Amino acid sequence: MASRAVVTGVGHYLPERIVPNAEFEATLDTSDEWIRTRSGIERRHFAAKDETTSDLATRAAEAALEDAGLTGEDLDAIVLATSTADLTFPSAATMVQARLGMTKGFAFDVQAVCAGFVYALSNANALILSGQAKRVLVIGAETFSRIMDWTDRSTCVLFGDGAGALVLEAQNGNGTADDRGILSTDLNSDGRYKDLLYVDGGVSTQSTGHLRMQGNQVFRHAVDKLAKTAETALDKAGLNSGDVDWIVPHQANIRIIQGTAKKMGLPMENVVVTVQDHGNTSAASIPLALSVGKERGQIKPGDLIVTEAIGGGLAWGAVVLRW
Secondary structure (H helix, E strand, O other): OEEEEEEEEEEEEOOOEEEEHHHHHHOOOOOHHHHHHHHOOOEEEEOOOOOOHHHHHHHHHHHHHHHHOOOHHHOOEEEEEOOOOOOOOOOHHHHHHHHOOOOOOEEEEEOOHHHHHHHHHHHHHHHHHOOOOOEEEEEEEEEHHHHOOOOOOOOOOOEOEEEEEEEEEEEEEOOOOOOOEEEEEEEEEOHHHHHHEEEOOEHHHOEOOOEEEOHHHHHHHHHHHHHHHHHHHHHHOOOOHHHOOEEOOOOOOHHHHHHHHHHOOOOHHHEOOOHHHHOEOHHHHHHHHHHHHHHHOOOOOOOEEEEEEEEOOOEEEEEEEEO
16 A cells, blocks of 8 residues: 545636737737747736735635535645745745635745746645645645736736646555556756746845746757656656656647657647646646646546646756546
């Protein structure tokens, strides 16, 4: 027998405001065709002025708990991936904890930008395997619209706001790749590439700052690193790409998604794609895609899923799980 962190619930939340590509044409030298061609994005959601990351996270958490048939009191821990927390401290996770009525256990944030949810899943898995928690709520939530430079057409058209969440529960398995739950994880980072994707502000500089990105360089690293981390995670689980039912990638750019699938030898029919509707929601994109994939009827119990992401740091990684 072996302990596994099994997904028992999933949910997401998107702000009401939908922003189509055409909305940018009034203020930028861009067009719907230009944005679609280069990114695959058609629209994205922006949070309302008084809507914060913890607000989005709470709504997604409530949906995931409802799907699992649980309440906040049933949880032992919350791990929330975000780069856009409401406050410097306390963590957004503790704010969600309070709103869910969870009065025991612990909650904390993880910051690895677009790779944040993969890092959060890996941490939650470790908490369960070590026996420190039996039920963990894992959330990815972002309000990237707050850190956009609205004069930079190369970045501001790419990002959106949203949140997604999973409930993980300790269950017994046989210790084989046929078990439900997280089968393997692979995490990586290389701080030498900091200048490729970063925000030019922060607490110690007394400024919020704006997102800055060298898009071509990020693209060059993304396809190679994402395919390799996915293959490494599969190898750790004793599996290969031929065993995969679905790739659920970080939804950054359709060309990165297509390039990674091709490198892994998998057709796009085996990829859950939501980037056209949500844009790049950073740490929220993977749980959003998992929730939407289930909602669409794509992801079913027993399916083998590989999820991978890369973000500022550079930080990247992959998780292999059986739904």
